[in-house]
Amino acid sequence: MTSPGISVDRVTRAPGVMAPVPSPITTSGRRRRSRGPDVPAHLRDHRTAYLMIAPMVVLLGIFVIWPLLYSFYLSTFEISFYQDSTFVGLQFYQYVLQSPRFWNSLWVGFKAALMIVPATLILSFLIASLIKTLGARLAGAMKTTVYIPTAISAVVASVVFVLMYQARGGLINGLLKPLGIGPFAFLSDVDLALPAIAVPAVWLALGIATLIMLAGLMDIPQSYYEAAELDGAGFFQRTWYVTLPLLRNVILFVFVTGCIAAIQLLDLPLVMTRGSGGPVDSTMTPNLYILSQFRDPRPFATSFSITAALLLFVILGTFTALIFRTVRSDKAVDG
């Protein structure tokens, strides 16, 4: 296939042979159609594509790129809204990177992801597999049931779980008491607080993850399974050699979006710990940390918050790129 816009004679011309003198008259006597000012071929051929992505590029430019650049500009100042802001270069980047609480918040975010994402993936896969085997009516009821938590406000869920976790009068400790276990002050224990917050996070994320998994499962041709069965593959072999490879992109999507959402968790720890991120910063996720810094109205705190947010953006972006690079999603093949 030739490249668009390149004539065959130019491509096939032997080296060392002089190019023919351009003539406005072709051998057939017809005048070549004038194309006006030369537009680069790749631009001309991709014009439609450029036009179609233009609105998104413009919106991204206005609402993402420009604010990002302006935020970086602002982060080089100790910002005052009443006096001249002081240019401090990259000083606040140094302050943020030296802050043990910033790094602790990142570690809390990654720990939250480690708790939430695998649990969500496994549970949603199992539930989706179960739904796939059900009849249409029962499957519809199951899908609705599983999706309901997604429609519930995270704030409402937080309040409900806080009540359930209470050491005195809480449902969970009430269930554990006959077994002679507890009581536990889940949200006041440094070791238990983050897992206690991860539970409603999984519950809230399960609905959408299950539906995505189910869509992926339904997309796998039934003939693959029939062929595997003819070859004597059992359930686990079919799952391992057919289902999981063909769900790779779906799992990757749920994994990446789940990781980012878990690291950026804000509403659950905000409500369940009344904004403290406690006990002792054990549930202080990165976004909650940035918010807590912004609560101090001093110029120092404002600049610090902006810088911490920018660094979080860079770290999350790098993390996401690393995941994509590691799993080589671009090489994944759909069934």
Next chain:
Amino acid sequence: MGTRTRNTVLVAAATGALVVSGLPVAAQDKVQIDFWQRQFEDYQQEWFGAQVDAFNASQDAVEVIYTVVPGDAWDAKLVAAQAANVAPDVATTNYGAIKPGVVDGKFANLVDLMSAEAIADIEPWVKEFVTTADGGVYGYPMLVEPSTVLFYRTSLLEAAGLAVPTSWDDLLAAARALNNDEVYGMNIAQTAGDLGWSSWGLQQNAAGHWPIADDWSAGRATEQGFKDLAQFYSTLYQEQLMPQEPTYAYADCSFFGEGQVAMSACGSWALGQLSGNPDWAAVWDDTAIAAFPSIDGDQTRPTSTLGGWTLTVDSKSDQPQAAADFVSWLLAGDPAIMTSFFDAAGYSKYPVRTSVNEALAADPVASANTALSVVTSDILPYAKPEPAYPWDISFAMGTAIEKSMRGGNIDEALAEANATIETVIAQQSLAGTAP
């Protein structure tokens, strides 16, 4: 054009004309100023709303646009407004934010905008909270409220044969005696954010100074007094003499109101919260207050800071004089306005003007109030103003105390706090900047 369409257009035109001619009439001749009030107890919103209406109706020069902002949205909303140059002309500002705000140039000097009589009416011991070294007054005080008061159930103490505790040892002994499966002996703050400010008075009580040198040049968090303080909190939590979960913030005295605790540290504002809740009437009838116990029983040592609120005028206000006129009318005018506030507050907050104090003293209802008597005679004279250093320092101390409560090593926790304070001093160039 059909009849229905024609009628619709006529109605719309008439409505538009009414709106255009009616709404702006009052505002056209008046200077408009924005007043943002941080959301407090419900009765405060009612009181502020009624006073703004009264002010707007009392004259034809200034129209106050009143906005209530929830507390957890306050800083973000205010900073965003300042960034957009649309900050409110008048805003509620706490004492601790006045002097740092003056350094940032946020507030107008009220000496230039209010009468000398209004400034002179501020009680001298409060005036220092809002006055800078050059004599400028950058916020007009509204009230003070002690941050730490001991609330206790009289019947429970009597049943246990206990006297009202005056020392920390007494308090711990009483909490142990009152603790059972249904009721905790005591309640006090337990999260870093709450401990950061609610422990200020007890820091002064135990150590006699702040955890930073007077000139803000070095940290002092590792001194013995702070270790004793951390140990006190740790004992209360580790022995499970207090609720093990921060279901309610320190500023919310619901643990006590719901009868879950026999004693509680709360701010004086809890008097209004407790007395105003009909569901807690039985508890309220059984409630008394006292100065919070001191580390060694000496009740003349400070155990509380004096928090409280002022109204400030934004330095970028287009109408600073109109804004100050509103502040003058509300806070510095007829003493009856402010006495009505303290009456509505159930005398859980305390006046800061000489003329208002005199008016309350002459009021038989106010002078018969025992809580008012305890606060004014046993707590206010020994209380300290809130520190003006950055919140990061208070938070570092709150974190150290919380770590101690959760079983952490007290020496290590305070060493970390001290290191954080030293970092804050260096990064924010605090040395020598203490007001």
